[in-house]
Each structure stands twice: as C-alpha cells, then as structure tokens.
Amino acid sequence: MPTIITHDQRYYKRRIKSSMGETVVRPLIECITNSTDSYNRILNKGEEISGEITIFHTKKGGYVLDQAEGMSKDQLWKVTEKIGGKTSGLDEDEPVRGHFGIGLKEAALALEKTRIISIKDGILNEVTIFFNDQGEPFRDETISMRH
Secondary structure, three states: OOOOOOOOOHHHHHHHHHHHOOOOHHHHHHHHHHHHHHHHHHHHOOOOOOOOEEEEEEOOEEEEEEOOOOOOHHHHHHHOOOOOOOOOOHHHOOOOOOOOOOHHHHHHHHOOEEEEEEEEOOEEEEEEEEEOOOOOEEEEEEEEEEO
C-alpha cells in the first residue's frame, strides 16, 4: 500500500534558502514582481495608474510599497494560506508572472519574520509570516483596521 513521504521541518528552511538565496535581493525582487503583476491587472482593465514602486532597505529591515490593487483581509489570508496554492491569477488568464503560488510565502520566510501589509478600500490588512520554534512555517492572524 502506498504511503505519503514526509519531510523534516528543516526542509522548509533549506528549500527557501536554495530558492531565495542568503541575501535580501531575491525576496525584494519577488515583492517588486508582485507589485508589477498588480499594476498589470489594473492596466488590463483599462484603468490608468502611476506604476510607482518604492523600495526601502536598511540592515534592520525594509519594504516594497506600491499604489496598486491592494488585498482585502480575505484575499491576504487566502494568498498566505498554502505554499504552492493557485493564488496568482494565472489560471484565470490574468497578466501575471507568478505560476507556482510560492513566491510571496518563500520571500517572507526567507527573511525569517515578515509583516505583509496591504490597503484595500481604505482598510489596512496585515498578516505576519514566520517560522515557529520547530521550524514550521506559520502565519499570524490577519488584522484589519480603517486606514
């Protein structure tokens, strides 16, 4: 009878380090790509946008900021729910680069602990992605508040 092959929790960290590298460069590129994908979805609807992306980075942290679509609490929770899930919009013929549903989660986990903040319809939504003490990927409950 076939059985599932399991993995050790350190697999996640090894896998993420191999795809994202040892520096902040690839995680930042992933966030920039997500911003670009969001702008492309807006353009695809015929709307005008600035396309501006701001990148800030220091030794203590950084951020990627855009003025694109933003995500609601439900959207943010959905896209951070499963590594490898169908979240990019590619299957719905959206003009995006994402294919595998791993980029945002791996970028966040590569930085050990990451807050993802998104504003949609004037509401700020936030989720934190991190490794627990056993090396398992976790996310903390999304908070929402009027911005």
